[in-house]
Amino acid sequence: MVNLAVDGALRVDYPAAMLEIIRIPVLSDNYVWLVHEPHSKATMVVDPAVADPVLEAAAARGWTISDIWNTHWHPDHTGGNAAIKEATGCTITGPAAEYARIPTLDVQVTGGDTVRLGAVEAKVWDVPAHTAGHIAYHFADDAAIFVGDTMFAMGCGRLFEGTAEQMFANMQQLATLDDATRVYCAHEYTLSNARFAVTVEPDNDALAARLAAVESARAAGEATVPTTIGAERATNPFLRAPTAEELGRIRALKDAA
Numbered sequence: 001m002v003n004l005a006v007d008g009a010l011r012v013d014y015p016a017a018m019l020e021i022i023r024i025p026v027l028s029d030n031y032v033w034l035v036h037e038p039h040s041k042a043t044m045v046v047d048p049a050v051a052d053p054v055l056e057a058a059a060a061r062g063w064t065i066s067d068i069w070n071t072h073w074h075p076d077h078t079g080g081n082a083a084i085k086e087a088t089g090c091t092i093t094g095p096a097a098e099y100a101r102i103p104t105l106d107v108q109v110t111g112g113d114t115v116r117l118g119a120v121e122a123k124v125w126d127v128p129a130h131t132a133g134h135i136a137y138h139f140a141d142d143a144a145i146f147v148g149d150t151m152f153a154m155g156c157g158r159l160f161e162g163t164a165e166q167m168f169a170n171m172q173q174l175a176t177l178d179d180a181t182r183v184y185c186a187h188e189y190t191l192s193n194a195r196f197a198v199t200v201e202p203d204n205d206a207l208a209a210r211l212a213a214v215e216s217a218r219a220a221g222e223a224t225v226p227t228t229i230g231a232e233r234a235t236n237p238f239l240r241a242p243t244a245e246e247l248g249r250i251r252a253l254k255d256a257a
């Protein structure tokens with residue numbers, strides 16, 4: 001449908017949930033996300049740990065990678081940047097605060113910025129804690145958020161460059177999203193997280209049921225992400241932590257587990 005926006009500019013609204021999102025498992029437990037916007041054919045990669053499987057996944061679909069979006073500087077999120085850029089000439093967008101640590105970065109963004117993939121817009125969120133400049137990308141119309149290593153299924157990222165207070169604020173911000181929002185995290189840590197989570201919340205029936213489902217899925221070799229905000233609201237002890245102190249306490253327990 002075509003709308004006339006308030007300012008008189010002609011604007012084309014596409015139906016929601018138009019993105020095609022492909023999961024590419026790489027290394028021991030990383031997920032790289034390939035995101036295709038079919039109207040413009042723009043194709044973006046979130047956090048390419050490596051290049052070859054990503055280039056192959058795009059080529060198999062007849063897609064050409066136009067963009068890379070990084071969430072943070074860690075090598076298992078940026079290691080494929082240079083080779084994908086060399087092969088495709090793509091534009092690399094990432095956190096301004098980590099510019100010096102991502103030498104391939106073309107476009108620096110920070111919380112509140114809008115980034116475009118073809119006809120679709122994403123908002124950049126600042127989610128510092130795992131790294132000091134970590135960002136997330138929220139596609140509101142597609143009800144999808146790419147969180148890197150900030151939230152995992154039933155878990156959260158380790159606090160390498162930030163505090164429990166910052167991670168608590170990140171969890172509270174994620175909790176503002178609708179239950180149906182899909183959460184695309186960067187690792188398959190779900191089984192380990194679930195086994196830890198039941199020790200934090202032994203009386204949580206939804207969590208016990210989810211642990212059983214995850215055990216079956218992993219035994220069958222199935223991926224368990226994306227997750228959803230609704231599933232995390234019911235079962236993620238870090239999202240459910242009532243205070244930053246409690247989040248910090250259980251994060252320390254998980255680190256020692």
Ligand code: FE
Pocket residue numbers: 072074077130149
């Ligand atoms: Fe990381």
Ligand code: ZN
Pocket residue numbers: 074076077149186187
């Ligand atoms: Zn990672």
